[in-house]
Amino acid sequence: xxxxxxxxxDAAVVRRMVAGSExxxxxxxxxxxxxxxxxxxxxxxxxxxxEEVVQETFLALWNRAxxxxxxxxxxxxxxxxxxRNRAIDRLRAAGRRPPLVALSSAAGSDEDxxxxxxxxxxxxxxxxxxxxxxxxEAAFDAVGRHEIIRGALAEMPEVERTVILLAYQDELSQSxxxxxxxxxxxxxxxRTRRALLRLREALGTEFGPEAGLDVMxxxxxxxx
Amino acid sequence: MDHDAVREQMELAAVEPDGLERLMAGDTPTAQAVAxxxxxxxxxxxxxxxxxxxxxxxxxxxxxxxxxxxKARTLAAIRAEGVVRPLPVxxxxxxxxxxxxxxxxxxxPNAAPVPEPIPLDRRRRxxxxxxxxxxxxxxxxxxxxxASYLVGSRVDDQLAAQSVAIKGLQEITTAxxxxxxxxxxxxxxxxxxxDPELYGGLTYSPSTSELVVVASGLTPPAAGLEYRCWxxxxxxxxxxxxxxFNQDLAFWVGPSPAISGLSNGATFGVSxxxxxxxSVDTAPVxxxxx
Numbered sequence: 001x002x003x004x005x006x007x008x009x010d011a012a013v014v015r016r017m018v019a020g021s022e023x024x025x026x027x028x029x030x031x032x033x034x035x036x037x038x039x040x041x042x043x044x045x046x047x048x049x050x051e052e053v054v055q056e057t058f059l060a061l062w063n064r065a066x067x068x069x070x071x072x073x074x075x076x077x078x079x080x081x082x083x084r085n086r087a088i089d090r091l092r093a094a095g096r097r098p099p100l101v102a103l104s105s106a107a108g109s110d111e112d113x114x115x116x117x118x119x120x121x122x123x124x125x126x127x128x129x130x131x132x133x134x135x136x137e138a139a140f141d142a143v144g145r146h147e148i149i150r151g152a153l154a155e156m157p158e159v160e161r162t163v164i165l166l167a168y169q170d171e172l173s174q175s176x177x178x179x180x181x182x183x184x185x186x187x188x189x190x191r192t193r194r195a196l197l198r199l200r201e202a203l204g205t206e207f208g209p210e211a212g213l214d215v216m217x218x219x220x221x222x223x224x
Numbered sequence: 225m226d227h228d229a230v231r232e233q234m235e236l237a238a239v240e241p242d243g244l245e246r247l248m249a250g251d252t253p254t255a256q257a258v259a260x261x262x263x264x265x266x267x268x269x270x271x272x273x274x275x276x277x278x279x280x281x282x283x284x285x286x287x288x289x290x291x292x293x294x295k296a297r298t299l300a301a302i303r304a305e306g307v308v309r310p311l312p313v314x315x316x317x318x319x320x321x322x323x324x325x326x327x328x329x330x331x332x333p334n335a336a337p338v339p340e341p342i343p344l345d346r347r348r349r350x351x352x353x354x355x356x357x358x359x360x361x362x363x364x365x366x367x368x369x370x371a372s373y374l375v376g377s378r379v380d381d382q383l384a385a386q387s388v389a390i391k392g393l394q395e396i397t398t399a400x401x402x403x404x405x406x407x408x409x410x411x412x413x414x415x416x417x418x419d420p421e422l423y424g425g426l427t428y429s430p431s432t433s434e435l436v437v438v439a440s441g442l443t444p445p446a447a448g449l450e451y452r453c454w455x456x457x458x459x460x461x462x463x464x465x466x467x468x469f470n471q472d473l474a475f476w477v478g479p480s481p482a483i484s485g486l487s488n489g490a491t492f493g494v495s496x497x498x499x500x501x502x503s504v505d506t507a508p509v510x511x512x513x514x
């Protein structure tokens with residue numbers, strides 16, 4: 001049980017959902033939807049498709065909750081498996097393939113990338129190349145940066161969060177945001193700059209100036 | 225262009241699609257001014273690099289976040305397309321038989337106090353009742369407006385009749401809203417036994433014994449006859465009330481002991497009976513399974 005009186009045990013929440021509780025469904029959605037969306041987005045590289053995958057995953061959860069067995073695996077793993085299958089189904093339907101596995105992960109311990117590529121090509125298995133995976137340290141930092149940005153977004157005023165989401169998620173220009181929201185263009189620009197500043201300050205505070213993510217001070221003296 | 229103006233242009237470009245790339249292309253007067261400043265300003269050039277790194281991180285993170293309204297859309301999709309919960313015992317049993325855990329149809333005794341909303345499917349099914357009444361009410365209002373073009377005593381007659389009709393609809397609507405506000409409210413569709421044009425709906429609350437029955441397509445009864453609604457449990461019928469007519473809508477509204485504590489498996493029906501008697505044991509014209 002957590003501080004808000006919500007059960008922390010996924011199996012208990014699923015049982016409540018099976019009994020017809022929409023609150024239990026929402027609780028599971030709140031816990032896992034972001035991760036499922038992110039995974040689907042990484043796989044499909046399309047926000048619309050990723051959103052459809054999320055909808056289908058939670059519809060499947062609602063319809064087939066009786067088949068979830070906590071003794072077999074976690075709810076997170078179960079949901080991610082559903083989402084992955086749905087995403088791959090959509091990629092296949094669109095005639096696309098999932099992103100390729102990095103060549104480095106296919107290389108044996110006694111061969112370099114060139115040797116591995118030659119071996120795979122001669123066997124007819126390889127269809128393209130891919131970037132080598134990031135190091136564990138880099139991956140850890142990336143996760144941390146994402147969490148900091150999500151946290152800073154959650155804490156900033158809603159008007160500022162709105163412009164950032166419209167800019168980066170919907171890829172709207174400043175003028176389009178102003179038109180969409182009915183705000184003066186100057187207001188949109190001011191809120192955008194403030195929001196970006198907050199995000200950069202959060203990153204700079206967490207990772208320090210050596211990460212080169214915070215704001216460079218304006219030099220004193222004469223302007224050009 | 226001074227430092228502040230350059231930085232404003234860069235920051236705004238950083239959140240536009242390909243904004244920094246377009247700014248660096250230098251193909252507008254503003255872009256050329258920015259490029260000119262950057263050429264002689266190491267500080268702003270470094271700031272550009274920091275901004276590019278930050279913008280990429282923010283963009284990647286935000287694009288991997290679901291839209292704020294996705295939750296509402298997902299829940300709406302589940303309400304529209306999801307199965308009715310709790311599932312019938314046979315279905316739940318079948319799921320368990322293929323490897324799923326045994327599930328309780330009610331919350332476990334030590335469950336957390338998660339607020340229990342109206343179950344998804346029932347909430348969806350209740351909406352047509354109010355929509356139906358609203359549609360009929362709108363038709364009557366239009367009828368009143370049309371009647372106002374008549375002349376002489378016919379206007380008074382028409383308006384008096386419509387006034388009665390509207391009052392009846394107000395009663396139905398008020399009762400429907402009252403019953404549907406109950407946490408255990410249920411709605412059952414009623415279908416004509418031999419007439420496909422005959423249909424209706426029952427909305428009731430077992431805990432308050434309040435119910436609203438509406439039916440469309442019933443032929444007004446001949447003299448000496450009336451329509452009565454009833455509930456049948458274990459083969460035994462119990463009278464609920466007489467159906468009244470309001471324009472084309474037949475209805476009964478109010479409390480009935482027959483509804484108290486009613487559970488699944490009962491049958492609700494409407495029969496044409498002798499108005500002088502008390503029997504409801506004639507063939508039904510309208511039926512619905514609870």
